[in-house]
Amino acid sequence: MGEFIHTTREGHVLIVTLSRPEILNSLHGPACLELEQILTEYEADPDLWVAIIHGEGRAFCAGHDMNMDVKDPLPASGWAGMSERGDLTKPIIAAVHGYAAGGGFEIVLCCDLVIADETAKFALSEPRVGAVAFGGGVARLIKRIPTAVAMGMILTGRTMNAAEADRHGLLTERVPAGEALSAARRWAEQILLCAPLCVSTSKRIALEVLEGPDFLAQMAHERIKTPMRLFATDDSKEGFDAFLQKRKPVWKGR
Numbered sequence: 001m002g003e004f005i006h007t008t009r010e011g012h013v014l015i016v017t018l019s020r021p022e023i024l025n026s027l028h029g030p031a032c033l034e035l036e037q038i039l040t041e042y043e044a045d046p047d048l049w050v051a052i053i054h055g056e057g058r059a060f061c062a063g064h065d066m067n068m069d070v071k072d073p074l075p076a077s078g079w080a081g082m083s084e085r086g087d088l089t090k091p092i093i094a095a096v097h098g099y100a101a102g103g104g105f106e107i108v109l110c111c112d113l114v115i116a117d118e119t120a121k122f123a124l125s126e127p128r129v130g131a132v133a134f135g136g137g138v139a140r141l142i143k144r145i146p147t148a149v150a151m152g153m154i155l156t157g158r159t160m161n162a163a164e165a166d167r168h169g170l171l172t173e174r175v176p177a178g179e180a181l182s183a184a185r186r187w188a189e190q191i192l193l194c195a196p197l198c199v200s201t202s203k204r205i206a207l208e209v210l211e212g213p214d215f216l217a218q219m220a221h222e223r224i225k226t227p228m229r230l231f232a233t234d235d236s237k238e239g240f241d242a243f244l245q246k247r248k249p250v251w252k253g254r
Helices: 029-044 103-110 137-144 147-156 162-167 180-192 196-211 215-225 227-231 234-245
Strands: 005-010 013-018 050-055 092-096 099-101 113-117 121-123 173-175
Touching: 005 029, 013 029, 013 180, 050 180, 092 103, 092 180, 099 103, 103 121, 103 137, 113 162, 113 180, 137 147, 137 196, 137 215, 162 173, 173 180, 227 234
Parallel strands: 013 050, 050 092, 092 113, 099 121, 113 173
Antiparallel strands: 005 013
């Protein structure tokens, strides 16, 4: 049982619960490091064949914990310990309810199957607080749904509800409120009917075609090259201050 992330084993299935419900499961550096370790152990355990990630309480994950220093060190594997790693060959299912915003949406985009209930809401909200979705959000969303729809989310930070996400092909299944985790278990059972090594090989081939051989290196390059310059701007500081003070930001374009 971790400090920020809880896990339980159900046969060959690992249930990963983001457990900071008082702040809608927002994650900070230590929580991301904890999740990285959990996923590393999942990949290495021959008795675990499928993982399900979900959130405790009212939301899946509201992204980065804005009350913490955004410059807190993240794992070498990127945001949430999963955005920049190519060694996760086993399937991961996102079971989403409530908000999956910012970094929470980026976790969803790292998963192979997305099961969402009717309460789910998705957004790359970073530009509204003076930030950018460097955790793979921009790079992955533009590949997963129609370009015009993706750009509409990326450039406005707007929220997409479950019905719209389903319509644009972002979801594997949309289910009634409160049923995301049980439906994810049902999908895990379907995966378990297949040979594990064949499943992992199929995932590897699919991601190579979808993301290309240089995708992870390009994301790491952008994450290292750009954020410090961006976070030094007046607008970035204003965005974070406005969020914490619960007011509308006043942008200056510098």
